[in-house]
Amino acid sequence: MSLLVLGTVALDHIKTPSGSHDELLGGSAAHFSMSARLFTDVHLVAIIGADFPKKHIQFLQRKKIALDSLVEGKGKTFRWKGEYKQGDMNIALTLATELGVLAGFDPRVAEHQRKISNVFLANIDPDAQIGLLRMMRRPRFVGLDSMNLWIEHKSKSLKNLMKQVNLFVLNDGEARMLSGEKNLIKAAKRLRKMGPELIVVKKGEHGVLFYSDKFMFSFPAYPVEEVVDPTGAGDTFAGGLMGYLSKVNKVNEKNLRRAVIYATTLASFNVEGFGMAKTAGLTMTKVNRRMKDLIKFMAV
C-alpha cells in the first residue's frame, strides 16, 4: 500500500570528522523517502524555495518519489548547518538554521493523495503535522516523529497529536524528556499512555527498544565502525519501518519485528556516507544482504 510522508526538504551543510559538505539534499521527509521507496510508492509532502536545485528534484523523481505535493514557496529553501565532533557522533551541534519557506508552512496534499492509507509525520512543526492529518481521509496507520525543539516549545500540540497516531518513533533523550522518566522501559510505558499504541525508542549505536502493551523487544544496531555522517539516520530508520509496514499492509508482532530489523539495516547504510551518498544507491539485494548479517550478529 502507498505511503505518504510530511516533513522537511532541506539543504544541509554538514561538517564531521570525515569532512564537510555544502548544499546536500537533506531534511526529514527526503531521508525518509529515500529509505521507504525501497518497499513501496512514496508520496512526499514538503516545501522548497525558488533556489532549490533542479538536480535534486530530478534525483527524487529518478528515485520514483511522488512529488505532486512538493510545493515551491516564496523565499529560500530551509537550510541546516550542523557539526558532529569526534567521539560524540551521536550528537548534532546545530550551527545555524535558516527556516526560509518553512516558516508558516501550511502543508497541502493533492486531492488524489488524500486517500493514502499509511501516513508518516516526519520531524516538522507539530502544527503542520496536525494540519496534514486533518487533510487526510481516515488513514489506516499513522506514524509520528518529533524532536526536542517541539517537546520544549510545542508540547501542547505534540501531546494532542500523540492521541491521533498509532506509532511514535523517537530517540532515547526525547523519550526521557517527554515522559519525565529516566528508565527507558518506564518512559516507553508512559508515552504509550499518552496515546500511540506502538512506541519505538531509537538509541543510536545501542540499537532500539520497541514497546507495546502486548509485547516488547530490543535489537542492537548494526556494527558500523566508521560513522561518516549520522544526519538523517533517524529518518532513514523511520522510512524503513513505515516502508516495510506499508508493503506488508498488516501490523502484527512478526511484521513489526521485521520492520524494525529493516529500519536498523537502512539506518546503518545512512551513517556510512554524507547526506544520501549511501542510501541513494541501495537496492533490496544490498539491503537484504546486510540484514542477513545483522540477524546473524544478534542471533542467540
Next chain:
Amino acid sequence: MSLLVLGTVALDHIKTPSGSHDELLGGSAAHFSMSARLFTDVHLVAIIGADFPKKHIQFLQRKKIALDSLVEGKGKTFRWKGEYKQGDMNIALTLATELGVLAGFDPRVAEHQRKISNVFLANIDPDAQIGLLRMMRRPRFVGLDSMNLWIEHKSKSLKNLMKQVNLFVLNDGEARMLSGEKNLIKAAKRLRKMGPELIVVKKGEHGVLFYSDKFMFSFPAYPVEEVVDPTGAGDTFAGGLMGYLSKVNKVNEKNLRRAVIYATTLASFNVEGFGMAKTAGLTMTKVNRRMKDLIKFMAV
C-alpha cells in the same frame, strides 16, 4: 569442569533511591561466585578480616562455594560505601573505601586447587591477579575483569596481564579509556590486539557487545523496570559467563553466545535487589524461565 575465582570479598554499605543497607556481603569474587555456582563448582580465592561475620561464611558454605583459599588476614575486612542516584543508576559514586586486609594482599591457592582449569580474575589489584596466575598450573581458560582505578594507576601490570588471558570482560567506559577509541567496535578490536582473543564489552542497560576475530555479536539487556541496586551486576554477569563456559567445557561460538545470554539473565536478577538478595535464592529453573523471556525479547 571446576572454576576458580580471585577477587574481593567485601562488606558493602549501599544507598540507592530504593533504600540503604549496611554490612551487606559483597565484593567481586563473592558476587561472581553466587552466579557461577549455578553452573559448576566454584573455588573462591580472597581475603577477609577478623571482623567478617560468621553468618556470611556459613551462607557461602550453604551455597556450596569452596572456601579453602579464603584466608583471614590481620585487620578489618575490605569495606565499600557507595551511592547510586535516581536517573543515573549506571554510575556508582564511591563515598568511602576502607582497604583493610586488602592492602598488600598476596593471594594463596590451596595445593589441590592449583590444577583447576578455568580461572577468573575478578576485579582486584592487577598485581594480585598476576600473582594468582603464577600459582596456577597451566589453566585451560582464563578470564579477566578490571576497573577504571587500575586502568589509570596500574596500566603496565594490566597490559602485561592482558597478554596472558583468553577473555576480557569490561564495561564500555573502561573499554574506551583503555583503548583510546570512542567507537566501541574499534575499541574492542584494539583491546583484542592487546592480548585477549575474546572481548566482552558490557553496556549496562544497553546490553553487551562481544568481539573476536572470527565473529561478533550484540545482545540487549533484559528489560528491568525497577533497578534496586546495580552493585555486583558486572561480577554476576561474569559469573554466569564463566560458569556456563566451565560447565560445557568447550569455547566455541554457539557456547559463547549462550554463555552471554546466561550472563545477561543473571545480571538482570542481581540489579533487582540489594546485595545478593535476588541471586542467592536463584535456581536454574528460575534462570531458565527468565532466559526464555530474554530470548523471546530479542528474537527476530
